[in-house]
Amino acid sequence: AQTVTQSQPEMSVQEAETVTLSCTYDTSESDYYLFWYKQPPSRQMILVIRQEAYKQQNATENRFSVNFQKAAKSFSLKISDSQLGDAAMYFCAYRSNYNNNDMRFGAGTRLTVKP
């Protein structure tokens, strides 16, 4: 079964600085997708960024980018120019493109942004 591991329960960053959140996953499949979701105190999970496994180019969305290392099964999220509104729980998720493709989430990383 696929598993997702986030080894950093908590991280903090100074406003305007850069922070990287780590994620590793375990799978024997070749066709899958990886996601980073943000969960603020409102509890609503919001998609931050998505990466297709067959694409070598790292996905970017404004201040958010990923470092996708397929061979190492690593998928880290970099947040540049951190803002107070970035403070939240961040979840890494894996989803197979085959049948029974439920989205598997890591345990999350709580990000604190210091003014």
Added chain:
Amino acid sequence: EAGVAQSPRYKIIEKRQSVAFWCNPISGHATLYWYQQILGQGPKLLIQFQNNGVVDDSQLPKDRFSAERLKGVDSTLKIQPAKLEDSAVYLCASSLNPQGREKLFFGSGTQLSVL
């Protein structure tokens, strides 16, 4: 567009009581998911619907949990009887289809406390 609606937002019950949660997905989304998020963990899939049919309920504790999606739109998740370990946030999500690359849209969840 309107998001995924869930109610109630909070619910407190005593063990052995029953409870029901309601979800209205984004219009046109054929796939609906119920997730359980225990404090300090990532969401875990309970059940996935495609229109009004069940695609995956392998992690649903069927002796006490039930879910339905009549007419392929709204869905309800019921727990009867509740146990202390059912205390969690119950998240509903929807997507256009069940393909792996599809973005999931989440509601704000129902926080259940079982005393």
